[in-house]
Amino acid sequence: MTYDFEAMLQTIKDKQWSLADIDWDAPGAETMTDELRAKMRPFMADLVWIEHVGARGFASLATKAPTPVVKEIYEYFHAEEQKHANAELALMKRWGMLDEDGQMPEPNINVKMAIKVLDTYGDNLPLTGLAALIPLLECALDGALVKFLLDEVSDPVCHEVFRHINSDEARHITVDFQVLELIGAGPLHKTLIESASLLHPQVVLGLIVVFVPLINKMRDNIVAMGLSEQKLYNAVKRYSSIGGRGEFTRRLPAYHVLRTQASMVINRSHPYHRFLADPLVKVTSFVPARLLGRPQAWVDEVTHEPIAS
Amino acid sequence: MRIVDGEGWRDVDLDGLRVGVWMPAAEAVRIVPAVTARARSVKVFQDAPVWVAPVPVRIPTVARLHLRLTVRDTWTRRLLTPGRFGGRDVIVSRSYYRALQRSNCKLITWPVYAVVTQGVRTAEGIEHRVDVLITPDPVRKALAA
Numbered sequence: 001m002t003y004d005f006e007a008m009l010q011t012i013k014d015k016q017w018s019l020a021d022i023d024w025d026a027p028g029a030e031t032m033t034d035e036l037r038a039k040m041r042p043f044m045a046d047l048v049w050i051e052h053v054g055a056r057g058f059a060s061l062a063t064k065a066p067t068p069v070v071k072e073i074y075e076y077f078h079a080e081e082q083k084h085a086n087a088e089l090a091l092m093k094r095w096g097m098l099d100e101d102g103q104m105p106e107p108n109i110n111v112k113m114a115i116k117v118l119d120t121y122g123d124n125l126p127l128t129g130l131a132a133l134i135p136l137l138e139c140a141l142d143g144a145l146v147k148f149l150l151d152e153v154s155d156p157v158c159h160e161v162f163r164h165i166n167s168d169e170a171r172h173i174t175v176d177f178q179v180l181e182l183i184g185a186g187p188l189h190k191t192l193i194e195s196a197s198l199l200h201p202q203v204v205l206g207l208i209v210v211f212v213p214l215i216n217k218m219r220d221n222i223v224a225m226g227l228s229e230q231k232l233y234n235a236v237k238r239y240s241s242i243g244g245r246g247e248f249t250r251r252l253p254a255y256h257v258l259r260t261q262a263s264m265v266i267n268r269s270h271p272y273h274r275f276l277a278d279p280l281v282k283v284t285s286f287v288p289a290r291l292l293g294r295p296q297a298w299v300d301e302v303t304h305e306p307i308a309s
Numbered sequence: 310m311r312i313v314d315g316e317g318w319r320d321v322d323l324d325g326l327r328v329g330v331w332m333p334a335a336e337a338v339r340i341v342p343a344v345t346a347r348a349r350s351v352k353v354f355q356d357a358p359v360w361v362a363p364v365p366v367r368i369p370t371v372a373r374l375h376l377r378l379t380v381r382d383t384w385t386r387r388l389l390t391p392g393r394f395g396g397r398d399v400i401v402s403r404s405y406y407r408a409l410q411r412s413n414c415k416l417i418t419w420p421v422y423a424v425v426t427q428g429v430r431t432a433e434g435i436e437h438r439v440d441v442l443i444t445p446d447p448v449r450k451a452l453a454a
Binding site: 063071080123298305307 | 382394419420422428434438
């Protein structure tokens, strides 16, 4: 049976929420101790940037959507990821994690490189590649990072915000995998041609040099903060099991490549780390940010203000 | 917030007001230049972009060139480029892109999901406050109901 994307679009429209629905001054901010604030600040900054860059990924997906309804769903998801970044920035403000001017924390060099790659190649990447990558990142975000945050922080406003975010993310993951099914159900030769077009040397190199160290750096930072590796393992297992449940997703080479890479990322003793990821983290730390030029204007769109006059 | 229909705005004194324009792009192209010249600030809520050319032509290439030459910011150009499910019609305007780039005008492409008493809520979670919302008559009537 084919999936009803129209019904999902209607649900997405019905479930919209706004930062203005949240009482950002409600009691609970005092539960953020100085020690916890210092520990969580870099985590929250990474989280805001993951959502913000993820939003840009959906913007690219929208240009590639197989049908007008899926395109509209992706446009909502683009906005919702931005909303998550806005809400998480508002939490950072509530907890006194922002500077006096309330600016977004500066991204690290690996995030800056990811932004550059998305600006340069994002809209030209084949649908299968991006469509397989995004649910993996969302499984990791939803299954590991957010669970970690909610275990660490008891502020009720944070829990209220993440009830909304988790409900959005559940719909994102459902649609992501249904789109993989839709692509996988297409003619095999089309899938293979699209997958082969991912193999342009500049695309493969760009993805390796940018995303391998980006993900490894975040992985190590977050594990050092106390995230259990079991949570990461569960997140990747979820990606494999949902994808494996589908009838057609397993026909997509991009899904298998990413599943394999993800299982190497979570296993710290795998040679992937010693021979590829760790050296790349080191090398990219020497890349001067000014080489990358100014990012496109979407990076300045994040705001913690619920109301814009 | 006052809601006026696509034509009714001409009878409203927009001086010093914050105005939202939530119209199909083909109609927004016609009215945004005049609205930005009068209002204090304008937010253009765009559902889907259309091709715009300075002269009456039916060729999107001319419109594409017009966009490239008139809008300097790469991301804004992307937001103004119709996608593959967009229409092929070309709307004539020499001043729309210039109006959008005025300092008192902001293009918003996030989906609008609600109109509330003081403004418009879009799916990036922000409420955009305006004094006047210009929207097509059927939408205005639906909101009034």
